[in-house]
Amino acid sequence: MSENENKSSNFIHNIIDKDIESGKYGGEVYTRFPPEPNGYLHIGHAKSICLNFTTAEKYGGRCNLRYDDTNPVKEDVEYVDSIEEDIKWLGFSWDKKLWASDYFPKMYEAAVELIKKGEAYVCDLSADEIRETRGTLKEPGKESPYRNRTVEENMQLFKEMKAGKYKDGEKVLRAKIDMASPNINMRDPVIYRIAHVEHHNTGSEWCIYPMYDFAHPLEDAIEGITHSICTLEFEDHRPLYDWSLDQLGWWDPQPQQIEFARLNITNTVMSKRLLKGLVDDGSVEGWDDPRMPTIAGLRRRGYTPEAIRDFCERIGVAKANSTVEMALLEHCVREDLQSRVASRNVVFDPIKVVITNYPEDKTEELAMENNRNVPEMGGRTVPFSRELYVDGADFMEVPVKKYFRLFPGNEVRFKGAYFIKCEEVVKNDDGTIKELRCTYDPATKSGEGGEGRKVKGTIHWVDAASAVAIKVREYGYLMVEDEQGEERLNPDSVKEMTCYAEPLISEAKGGDRFQFFRHGYYIADSKLSTDTEKVFNSIIGLKSSFKIKK
RNA sequence: UGGGGUAUCGCCAAGUGGUAAGGCAAUGGAUUCUGAUUCCAUCAUGCGCAGGUUCGAAUCCUGCUACCCUAGCCA
Numbered sequence: 001m002s003e004n005e006n007k008s009s010n011f012i013h014n015i016i017d018k019d020i021e022s023g024k025y026g027g028e029v030y031t032r033f034p035p036e037p038n039g040y041l042h043i044g045h046a047k048s049i050c051l052n053f054t055t056a057e058k059y060g061g062r063c064n065l066r067y068d069d070t071n072p073v074k075e076d077v078e079y080v081d082s083i084e085e086d087i088k089w090l091g092f093s094w095d096k097k098l099w100a101s102d103y104f105p106k107m108y109e110a111a112v113e114l115i116k117k118g119e120a121y122v123c124d125l126s127a128d129e130i131r132e133t134r135g136t137l138k139e140p141g142k143e144s145p146y147r148n149r150t151v152e153e154n155m156q157l158f159k160e161m162k163a164g165k166y167k168d169g170e171k172v173l174r175a176k177i178d179m180a181s182p183n184i185n186m187r188d189p190v191i192y193r194i195a196h197v198e199h200h201n202t203g204s205e206w207c208i209y210p211m212y213d214f215a216h217p218l219e220d221a222i223e224g225i226t227h228s229i230c231t232l233e234f235e236d237h238r239p240l241y242d243w244s245l246d247q248l249g250w251w252d253p254q255p256q257q258i259e260f261a262r263l264n265i266t267n268t269v270m271s272k273r274l275l276k277g278l279v280d281d282g283s284v285e286g287w288d289d290p291r292m293p294t295i296a297g298l299r300r301r302g303y304t305p306e307a308i309r310d311f312c313e314r315i316g317v318a319k320a321n322s323t324v325e326m327a328l329l330e331h332c333v334r335e336d337l338q339s340r341v342a343s344r345n346v347v348f349d350p351i352k353v354v355i356t357n358y359p360e361d362k363t364e365e366l367a368m369e370n371n372r373n374v375p376e377m378g379g380r381t382v383p384f385s386r387e388l389y390v391d392g393a394d395f396m397e398v399p400v401k402k403y404f405r406l407f408p409g410n411e412v413r414f415k416g417a418y419f420i421k422c423e424e425v426v427k428n429d430d431g432t433i434k435e436l437r438c439t440y441d442p443a444t445k446s447g448e449g450g451e452g453r454k455v456k457g458t459i460h461w462v463d464a465a466s467a468v469a470i471k472v473r474e475y476g477y478l479m480v481e482d483e484q485g486e487e488r489l490n491p492d493s494v495k496e497m498t499c500y501a502e503p504l505i506s507e508a509k510g511g512d513r514f515q516f517f518r519h520g521y522y523i524a525d526s527k528l529s530t531d532t533e534k535v536f537n538s539i540i541g542l543k544s545s546f547k548i549k550k
Numbered sequence: 551u552g553g554g555g556u557a558u559c560g561c562c563a564a565g566u567g568g569u570a571a572g573g574c575a576a577u578g579g580a581u582u583c584u585g586a587u588u589c590c591a592u593c594a595u596g597c598g599c600a601g602g603u604u605c606g607a608a609u610c611c612u613g614c615u616a617c618c619c620u621a622g623c624c625a
Contacts, residue, residue: 010564071624185621195623230625320556321557328562438613520586542585546585
């Protein structure tokens with residue numbers, strides 16, 4: 001991979017360039033990827049991961065992996081292994097692996113500091129009451145009756161909160177800012193809540209937990225993060241981010257939050273809620289179901305980390321909401337795979353072909369290159385004999401115009417073998433095709449000259465006697481929208497079929513990728529393959545194929 | 551606009567007052583024992599709209615319009 005040189009710049013780089021020029025952070029660039037461990041990472045996270053890690057890389061800086069585990073009721077350590085695996089698989093290494101929960105003491109100290117400065121107070125209002133007094137988008141809120149408690153009283157109450165004297169929801173700590181602020185986030189936001197819940201990291205040490213808006217700036221500042229990159233919906237929270245740090249005045253310089261637009265891809269569900277729902281109700285095999293847009297799903301489907309990184313590079317980073325076409329991701333995989341993958345003959349929807357003038361007891365081993373564009377990948381041999389299978393799409397009894405594959409009376413090149421002419425179509429009683437009776441021209445053997453005649457089409461085939469049955473799974477869109485605009489599972493999102501492949505395919509190991517002649521790219525699914533039957537997941541089809549025009 | 555954002559080709563996206571990069575998609579053509587790949591060519595007198603400033607505007611000013619975010623003790 002060509003590193004650095006032609007990496008496009010974006011508005012975040014422009015901000016960093018200015019910071020470097022002004023010396024704001026002494027030329028340092030320190031970023032972080034802060035997932036909440038409440039689900040698997042998806043392609044949208046990949047954009048954020050690439051952005052944070054490559055930005056640090058570009059400037060010779062560092063990037064931390066930090067779990068944003070400030071809400072024990074929603075989080076689960078079961079996800080951390082997958083998160084780390086996915087980041088590593090994408091090819092990134094973090095500077096430090098950290099847990100926001102390790103900063104709970106420092107955050108508590110910060111809250112105490114705010115109380116002492118009269119900038120925070122303990123509020124006894126219920127969640128409902130807080131909502132009711134917050135005002136609306138157009139009307140200011142009302143001040144809490146507890147807003148003017150003394151510093152001493154607040155200190156006492158907050159200590160009691162920490163000591164576990166109160167039940168969940170009984171009290172909260174609020175920042176004392178401005179109930180009339182046009183920005184609702186500044187209307188005395190809750191910064192600490194009570195939750196008598198076991199925390200995976202701190203156990204039962206704490207029963208009060210900081211809210212994201214208060215915790216996140218502290219986490220960044222503690223780690224010395226310079227540029228805290230997050231998505232657009234946090235734009236309105238930035239004043240609170242800055243307020244928290246400004247009030248404390250503990251750090252100089254302070255990190256700055258920069259927002260960018262999250263990734264959307266056409267026909268792709270990116271909502272964690274929906275994805276988790278599909279996993280929980282058994283609609284998919286799990287978070288790594290090949291139909292899922294999770295990194296684990298894409299991996300199992302056969303996408304490469306290089307392709308995903310290339311995709312993230314190409315989509316750019318900006319603040320405009322956008323939806324990238326799936327075709328771009330597909331282009332990236334195709335481009336990556338075409339030079340690293342060997343081709344194998346697999347026929348879908350097989351039709352039997354009998355070469356009537358070929359000896360019944362003869363079998364030839366014909367040479368075939370693994371990848372025509374990459375000679376270093378060498379070649380292989382495949383058996384050829386009197387009975388073969390061809391792809392259902394490569395024969396038309398009544399050809400449409402410009403169809404140049406097999407049809408009665410037409411002659412085509414069998415890839416790596418001979419010119420074959422279809423002489424007769426033999427049918428079953430029910431009218432379906434039983435077999436094609438064909439003849440071959442011995443003078444046209446592949447690689448042995450005989451360039452006299454030309455033929456328009458080349459099709460692939462497998463030897464019937466040695467063919468291996470494999471299962472092929474092809475994927476469509478996971479979700480569709482119904483009349484009500486509700487997203488629901490697409491019943492046709494997976495199609496499984498049995499196909500015939502050349503014998504060598506039986507040596508495929510889980511994770512091996514191939515190009516199936518004329519069908520596209522496929523990966524051997526180690527999770528579903530057995531010794532007797534291999535399952536191949538489709539990654540992506542070829543760029544274009546013959547389309548029948550009406 | 552309560553407030554905060556964003557508008558440049560079908561989809562992304564550069565551009566930061568000097569006369570519209572690039573990629574994907576699409577379309578034509580060349581080569582091809584994969585209708586793939588590769589290769590060449592075409593693809594915004596135009597930058598949400600309307601005015602204004604300027605020798606010169608996607609870039610500055612004014613006024614509109616559309617869409618997104620925001621009223622969790624989630625992140």
